Amino acid sequence: MINHLYAAAAALLTVSVASSAQAAxxxxxxxxxGWHYGSGNDYAPANTAVLTTVTPYNSDQLYLRWHKTGQVAPASDSxxxxxxxxxxxxxSFDWGFTKASAPASALxxxxxxxxxxxxxxxxxxxGNDNYTAVGPYSTTMQNSARLTFAFLSGVGxxxxxxxxxxVRLDVNGLYGGTQSLSVDAQIGTGVPEPATWALMLVGFGAAGLAARRSTKTVRVLA
Incomplete structure (x- = not known):
């Protein structure tokens, strides 16, 4: 019975901490x-998207960026x-996270x-060659991948x-609960997001319907 009470208290504490986390x-x-993985890849400026989650006890960070392999990351838009x-x-895209609790899983x-x-x-x-830095209160994981790598060929x-x-990074096992971060690489003029495509199609459909109604009205009045 006492063990069950301890487990329940721990669960409530976890929920309380996660619900009070502030993410930005x-x-x-x-x-x-900072960026430290690999050889000679600690570029400045970092130009990195950084998601910071602050809890009453500690903080976690997820971070991502895109760049041409071997070159400084350009600035992104807002x-x-x-x-x-x-x-x-x-x-290439670079990914990393710093967590204040253990253990973590990621996708x-x-x-x-x-x-x-x-x-x-x-x-x-x-077997992956992730950069790992372990301190008294945190663990940092970092690495990168190129869109030309064979295991990413399915992206086309x-x-x-x-x-x-x-690229989207999802991490579980953080003080602030499960967190996600994503950034985009636009080639040339890029393409709209699926949601934007849907809105455009709705707009095209509405425009077509209006045109048909207008044509029908003209014929009736003529």
Whole structure:
């Protein structure tokens, strides 16, 4: 009975902490841990989308950015969209998170907004060369991937076509609960989001209906 009470109290505490967490995303920012993975990839300015979740006890961060491989990340717009000229390749995304609790699980999903093709993978899989920094209160995980990597071929990356690619990072096991962050890479003029396409189609349909009604009215009056 006592064990059940302890479990219930722990569950209530977890819910309370998660519900009191405050999350905010800053674009073209720098993660608290900085970028350190790999060799010679600690670029400045960082131009990173950083989601910070603050709880009564600690804070967590998720962060993402796009850039041409081997070059400094360009600044994004206020919605986390990075723009690249047609023909830019290879293009990489960098991901990372700093957590104040353990253990965590994560999922990365890459979506081609023009074709709806997507690929998901576990960035923390055993054998991956993630950068890991363990301190007394936090653990930092970082890595990157290129759209030209074979395991991402299902996304259908083509640098010579106007398109938009979205990377989304989902992390569980944080003090602030489950958190998600996404940023886009726009190639050329890009493509609208699916929701925008839907609104455009509705608009086209309404315009077509209005045109048919107008034509019918003209015939009746003539």
């Amino acid at each position: 995303t800053d674009y073209n920012s720098t993660p608290a841990s 919605n986390g969209v990075y723009s690249f000229a047609l023909g830019t390749t290879p293009i 990365i999903t890459i979506t081609n907004l023009g074709t709806a093709q997507s690929v998901s993978y576990d960035p923390l899989f055993v 990356f083509n640098p010579n076509i106007n398109d938009t690619y979205r």
